[in-house]
Amino acid sequence: MSFCLPFAFPTLANRTHLPPAAAFEEAGAKGLIWSMAISMVVGGALRFLGRNGRGKTLFQKEAMAIVGLSWLLATVLGALPYFLSGTSISEGSPITFIEAMFESQSGFSTTGATVLTDLETPELVPHCILFWRSWTHFLGGLGIVVLFVAILGQGSAGKAMMRAEMPGPTKENSMPRMQKTALSFAGMYIGLNVILTIVYMIQGMTLFDGLCHAFGTMATGGFSTYNRSLGGFDSVGIETSTIVFMILAGTNFTLLFLCCINGPKNLFRDIEFRAFIGIIVAVTAGIIFFGMRHSDQGFESFGGSLRYGMFNVVSILTTTGYGTADFDQWNNFARGSLLILMFIGGCAGSTGGGMKVIRHVLFYKILRLEIERAHRPRVVRLLRIGGNTIDDPNLTRGIEVYFCMILGLFVVSWMLLITFEPNSTWGVVGELSEQAISVDTDGNVVNKPSTLDEKLLDSASAVAATLNNIGPGLGVVGATQNYAGFSQGAKLLFVWLMMLGRVEVFSVLVLIFPSFWRRV
Template structure:
């Protein structure tokens, strides 16, 4: 039932400085209120069912089921406003329910990928729906379940749900009461959203744009109210403000809490945060050097190069996905390094997606130990990080398994997309039938087909990486100036599943498809 309440706030939102058909805005508000009524009804039904089972203990298995099914239900219910409001992905193309689910999951998972091709033309997307899609970022920032635990409080049940929901390996600084932890995280998160909104307004944004972009920044989501994303504002001040807050959003919220108590020195005593900042510095330097040498767009002067390079590096690393420049037109080093950053992500316990910096640190240490064991088998070294010894014997195994799972999901999803997605997605319908092109003997058609197949391999890989790691924009047909509207309905369902897997760290969603998970033991 609590999930129905957030539908009411966007129903009041309107970007009044743009022309809009009042009837269309009313239809948008009506879609939100109708969605709210449906959610309330479903909530009443579930509450009645839940009363029959009150008093039972919520163990890890049940917590995983609650988290996984909550995200599935949130995806479906969050799609209702898009579908019921008359939203169109382009002129004369009403949004389908699968596309509405894509937009919903993209919002809640803070991915920021979209199927909407025009956000600014009147009569396509109601302003209240624009606010709703950014509002889903706010709700998904720390996880729907985490925020609800903070608000409702569920005792030991809340503790189990928090463990199932919070991303990344457990680190130092955890507080004894999970409800207090959730409240502290929520307070920091809401406070940073308020500060950033006020800052944006002072820097020239309207209140509507300030709220929407603050939600997208602090949730590391990336939904914008403009087709040009953050490039719409052409302001160095706004860009650097966004960079700073994206770094905060990509940092461990436990660490931010402890920094408030102990001072800023606490930040740089943390090995994950130091590595996080080091990646930003080193990769930005490489992007700037190669960008200026190649004469890429946005790299005309050093100041422009630094701003655009750092913005895109931080945006991709933190999985925010905002853009100030079309990085798909950069040199191969720039495009390649951003593709690799998609598999890094923010810090554990942040609002960012991806595999998390701490996992990469641990994975490197595990590999180094294994290499040493190959030529010094009698040496026994304990895994250490930040001067602390890790006593959990299963952690190394869990890290390696997680990397293997992500690789397997990426490869299988990429192969499915390459195999079954029609080449018409890339705008070359005749390339779908290889035999007819090859037999025609026309070298131009054969070259078009070859280029299409080459683009399909890379674009499909970047689309899978961008959705699995909750980035949003990728390369080629899903580049920063494009979207996911051209993909088939089946591919969009695949992306919905990948975004959900990436957001809840694989296990809570993946276990739902295994029959053994549902058996009583």
């Protein structure tokens, strides 16, 4: 937060003659200071209330409660800087507290979805608030609780909290001490952020832009300081560097740690990483082929096709959400492929969101075994992955339950959105008539208003983009759009979905069951 102070406080002698932008910067800094004060009071009160619990054993149930409730509290406290600083989503539209919570949760969950329509006008969004929203990416990158364990250390309690917070299946006992693991991950994470900031500055970014975009890249968040995201720089070098670091951020940090010790030979021995890279290559190839075939914007040459195709595939797969092109204008194969990638995500143990590559690998293997058992019931074949036999029925059952739960959450949230979200969000105020559609002299449609059919797809992509922590979706939440047009109720739903997607789903869902809070 102290980074914004030079932007915020002019000398006392000039304070009565502040230009409008500087006045808003000062208001933004005051909002941050008040937010820090309120957060410290809340933190001190919670510490006082929990003073008798020091030294007691923390069980799995308590760890899940701490993780879920800490994310709820972080969302509320993280919303204060936006709400108290006078930030506006557009001219004449001050941000509401629900919208501030949306922006806060989007930052901490590293989703990168936003309700702010103009990031380049200090009178609407002060620079210090831009830095705050990127800083929430940094904090959420490895998870607030993981960094808490790394910094403070909680022994066996820290191990339970880290398991509850880290999304995706993890390798058990990869290191004997969980605090050492968290410290190693935090060290790599901070180091990669520093390196990428330097790389960005060498390629022409300022320190402010370099820090903000490094936080957004390594956290796979996607908050930018420009309305056009990274596309505003129009730099092949910056995009290439971002691709490399997005792939690193989407890779299992345990695997990266082992590569630091034993060399990169471990990378392609890992089945999840091979599948991760294979998906990038295969989908990029398909998007390039169909993009050039349909002459989509940016696909006029192979170089341009590779540039825009690979960047946006990696950005969506790793759940970063940076944009360099309006992929909502691409052909249906490309748009459909990107929508599918939203449900895959990065590797387990990475900063990426989504369902995780390893879950899809395991789900495929489980389905293949079940299909074989259907026509060869006497054949006994064990589930193997990476040369290891998996004989734990709880793991396979957990994978199946997780897929069903994500599907259920997606369907229920989608139905709620298409049922209760006003049609006016899509510009549809009533039944469309032929007069509502503009045509040229040859009878070709040149201006077709939004339809209720688009509401179905746009709502589905909005739910997928928030539940899987992507950020941009299709249509009204596409690469050049945002979530400002949705109702307050829809934004509150998106806050909940972003939290479910970032934290292990069960750690949040258990909070709504009364039985969870009963003493056994």
